[in-house]
Amino acid sequence: AQTVTQSQPEMSVQEAETVTLSCTYDTSESNYYLFWYKQPPSRQMILVIRQEAYKQQNATENRFSVNFQKAAKSFSLKISDSQLGDTAMYFCAFTPRRAGGTSYGKLTFGQGTILTVHP
Amino acid sequence: EPEVTQTPSHQVTQMGQEVILRCVPISNHLYFYWYRQILGQKVEFLVSFYNNEISEKSEIFDDQFSVERPDGSNFTLKIRSTKLEDSAMYFCASSGRTGGLEKLFFGSGTQLSVL
Numbered sequence: 001a002q003t004v005t006q007s008q009p010e011m012s013v014q015e016a017e018t019v020t021l022s023c024t025y026d027t028s029e030s031n032y033y034l035f036w037y038k039q040p041p042s043r044q045m046i047l048v049i050r051q052e053a054y055k056q057q058n059a060t061e062n063r064f065s066v067n068f069q070k071a072a073k074s075f076s077l078k079i080s081d082s083q084l085g086d087t088a089m090y091f092c093a094f095t096p097r098r099a100g101g102t103s104y105g106k107l108t109f110g111q112g113t114i115l116t117v118h119p
Numbered sequence: 120e121p122e123v124t125q126t127p128s129h130q131v132t133q134m135g136q137e138v139i140l141r142c143v144p145i146s147n148h149l150y151f152y153w154y155r156q157i158l159g160q161k162v163e164f165l166v167s168f169y170n171n172e173i174s175e176k177s178e179i180f181d182d183q184f185s186v187e188r189p190d191g192s193n194f195t196l197k198i199r200s201t202k203l204e205d206s207a208m209y210f211c212a213s214s215g216r217t218g219g220l221e222k223l224f225f226g227s228g229t230q231l232s233v234l
Binding site: 042043044045046047091093105106107108109110111112 | 150152154156160161162163164167175208210212213214222223225227228230
């Protein structure tokens with residue numbers, strides 16, 4: 001079984017500053033995907049960024065980047081130039097990648113980190 | 120970008136009643152999922168559905184739950200006899216290949232309140 005742990009229940013940051021959200025996971029799988037999802041007050045689940053475990057290069061999407069440390073089973077999210085619209089709950093999620101299987105969509109989520117961006 | 124549509128956005132029901140939550144996945148997707156999120160807690164996987172049958176389900180998905188794809192476009196979650204603890208946000212999701220990459224799309228959720 002996989003577990004995902006987000007040890008920071010809440011974080012805050014000033015607008016335009018940088019913040020890093022932590023995530024660790026535990027799995028015996030060798031091939032998998034990791035994700036960060038954003039959930040604003042509307043409660044919609046919005047994909048922020050994804051990382052494929054077999055790629056050593058850290059994923060980047062505009063102001064969002066990850067620090068993926070496979071050996072340490074760590075997957076942190078860095079938000080640069082924070083904006084007020086980044087205020088949301090952020091979930092880290094994991095899914096094993098099995099060839100031809102449906103496990104791609106079976107995500108295990110962490111507990112979430114509430115991020116507040118202050119003006 | 121394509122969307123997964125869920126209706127209703129909010130459903131109120133009495134304990135013991137049956138509810139059906141409806142979802143329209145993205146049209147060319149083949150894999151469908153239901154997740155739930157109790158307020159203040161993490162999102163939990165309920166069930167995955169492929170080729171007109173359940174491919175995986177969690178411990179939460181007991182005999183009170185069922186899923187169906189009745190007409191090739193809708194994907195429904197039925198709770199036969201609701202309990203207070205079924206109150207949660209229920210998310211439908213579907214996955215398929217977009218631009219060569221497989222991607223999971225979530226709907227905006229149905230908030231179920233059991234009184």
